[in-house]
Amino acid sequence: MRDALGRLVGSEHVLEPAHDSPYNSDCARRRGVDGRADAVVLPGSAREVAEVVRWCYAHDVAIVPRGGGTGLTGGAVPTQGGVVCSLERLRAVRALAPELWRMEVEAGVSTRHVQRLARENGLFFAPDPGASEVSQIGGNVATNAGGPHALKYGVTGHWVMGLEAVLAPGELVELGGWLRKDVAGYDLKSVLIGSEGTLGVITAVRLGLLPAPEAAIALVVFLRTRAEGCQAILDVLASGVRASALDFIDAQVLAAVAGGYPGTIPPDAGFALLSEVDGTRAEAQAQSEALVELLAPGAVAIEQPAGARELWRWRDGFNGVVTGVRGAKVSEDVVLPVERLAEGLERFEGIAQRHGLRSCAWGHGGEGNVHATVLVDPASERELDEAEAVVEELFALTVSLGGSITGEHGVGWLKRGRLASQWPARAVALHEELKRAFDPKGLLNPGKKLAR
Numbered sequence: 051m052r053d054a055l056g057r058l059v060g061s062e063h064v065l066e067p068a069h070d071s072p073y074n075s076d077c078a079r080r081r082g083v084d085g086r087a088d089a090v091v092l093p094g095s096a097r098e099v100a101e102v103v104r105w106c107y108a109h110d111v112a113i114v115p116r117g118g119g120t121g122l123t124g125g126a127v128p129t130q131g132g133v134v135c136s137l138e139r140l141r142a143v144r145a146l147a148p149e150l151w152r153m154e155v156e157a158g159v160s161t162r163h164v165q166r167l168a169r170e171n172g173l174f175f176a177p178d179p180g181a182s183e184v185s186q187i188g189g190n191v192a193t194n195a196g197g198p199h200a201l202k203y204g205v206t207g208h209w210v211m212g213l214e215a216v217l218a219p220g221e222l223v224e225l226g227g228w229l230r231k232d233v234a235g236y237d238l239k240s241v242l243i244g245s246e247g248t249l250g251v252i253t254a255v256r257l258g259l260l261p262a263p264e265a266a267i268a269l270v271v272f273l274r275t276r277a278e279g280c281q282a283i284l285d286v287l288a289s290g291v292r293a294s295a296l297d298f299i300d301a302q303v304l305a306a307v308a309g310g311y312p313g314t315i316p317p318d319a320g321f322a323l324l325s326e327v328d329g330t331r332a333e334a335q336a337q338s339e340a341l342v343e344l345l346a347p348g349a350v351a352i353e354q355p356a357g358a359r360e361l362w363r364w365r366d367g368f369n370g371v372v373t374g375v376r377g378a379k380v381s382e383d384v385v386l387p388v389e390r391l392a393e394g395l396e397r398f399e400g401i402a403q404r405h406g407l408r409s410c411a412w413g414h415g416g417e418g419n420v421h422a423t424v425l426v427d428p429a430s431e432r433e434l435d436e437a438e439a440v441v442e443e444l445f446a447l448t449v450s451l452g453g454s455i456t457g458e459h460g461v462g463w464l465k466r467g468r469l470a471s472q473w474p475a476r477a478v479a480l481h482e483e484l485k486r487a488f489d490p491k492g493l494l495n496p497g498k499k500l501a502r
């Protein structure tokens with residue numbers, strides 16, 4: 051296999067991964083997800099990706115597309131062996147047209163580089179998922195990633211105008227393009243967005259951009275209780291102020307991350323909102339004043355940190371700090387209907403307590419997207435098992451409240467088969483029919499997402 055693949059991409063670009071090779075895992079390793087690739091290929095062009103897929107398809111070998119490996123659900127892990135196809139060498143910026151607000155980049159370009167290129171040209175690429183230094187734009191499209199600013203600007207897919215992808219049995223195709231309006235067909239590019247490598251390998255992405263907002267103003271609103279905090283989120287939504295971000299932090303997370311906060315956390319704060327408004331300087335100012343007027347009567351305190359960037363850097367650090375509280379954590383990115391956020395958070399805490407574990411939560415409050423987290427001692431098998439039991443009940447709770455098992459990290463390996471619990475049977479069957487249409491042999495990232 052490696053000789054044949056070497057003839058396609060050059061033998062120096064075919065690796066035989068050792069057991070502990072990073073290509074055998076992703077960021078779900080701490081949840082016990084591991085695989086063993088038969089080979090890792092690093093194609094240098096979209097054409098070479100097509101040749102690799104063609105060879106694999108002809109020889110009934112599984113193909114696992116891999117971006118930056120920052121996924122949290124084992125999506126890029128070769129859990130059933132096969133060929134890991136890493137896009138890391140596809141790094142070209144194919145087109146950049148600031149005057150038309152768009153760029154085309156290859157799949158292996160890092161998210162941060164896309165953001166930087168846009169910024170350097172007076173534009174703005176809005177999606178801001180947390181691992182942007184390492185994640186790739188292809189991986190972001192494949193998982194339809196989002197971050198705090200998805201509240202106003204939407205997730206990655208919102209900004210994809212077109213895709214170049216290799217489809218089975220090894221054909222390079224373009225789906226969508228540069229047109230600003232095109233309603234002619236089924237929206238095939240959107241079928242690939244969020245498909246987690248199960249329908250094709252994305253080789254390049256055409257992105258729409260925005261003129262950069264002139265100003266952004268961040269506010270931190272401290273509230274006494276979870277109930278008051280969740281009500282404040284609903285009040286902001288009802289007010290009509292279009293916040294670009296409206297994240298929440300519960301009391302447990304606040305206590306853990308207090309040291310890094312660029313200000314002072316009031317002692318009676320039991321919940322906090324991180325909000326941002328943007329636009330022209332005047333618009334941002336007017337919106338932030340409206341938020342202060344709305345929230346001040348019920349708040350313990352409202353702070354306006356000097357720089358929005360500093361605040362989001364603090365926010366980006368939560369994951370690591372919370373992990374450090376007990377040495378490890380088990381976390382899921384469920385979405386609750388925003389009007390049932392308070393109820394969902396309270397019941398999640400109750401579930402963890404029943405299992406004898408500490409929990410905490412933070413997330414994108416305006417969208418009801420919760421990082422529901424159980425803190426565990428990594429040396430305790432009992433706690434790890436109990437945490438998985440908590441997660442099981444969390445998913446059941448989420449579905450019963452009308453929510454979704456994932457708002458950011460995708461389904462991957464860890465949540466495979468769970469879509470059946472939240473969708474009607476016909477919707478699941480349609481997904482399976484689509485999978486068969488794109489991948490009749492079932493070789494593209496097998497065992498992930500839909501697998502029952």
Ligand SMILES: Cc1cc2nc3c(=O)[nH]c(=O)nc-3n(C[C@H](O)[C@H](O)[C@H](O)COP(=O)(O)OP(=O)(O)OC[C@H]3O[C@@H](n4cnc5c(N)ncnc54)[C@H](O)[C@@H]3O)c2cc1C
Nearest residue numbers: 117118119120121125180186188189192195196247252458
């Ligand atoms: C610290 C941290 C913070 C994070 N924060 C966020 C966040 O705020 N929001 C969020 O949404 N996610 C977040 N994530 C999860 C992760 O970063 C995203 O899912 C990201 O989009 C994955 O991109 P990647 O390039 O690393 O893809 P990988 O992990 O390599 O792959 C993810 C999935 O996409 C598929 N895939 C990758 N590239 C391609 C391609 N070119 N063609 C087809 N399929 C492909 C893989 O097969 C796999 O199923 C975070 C992860 C970490 C570790």
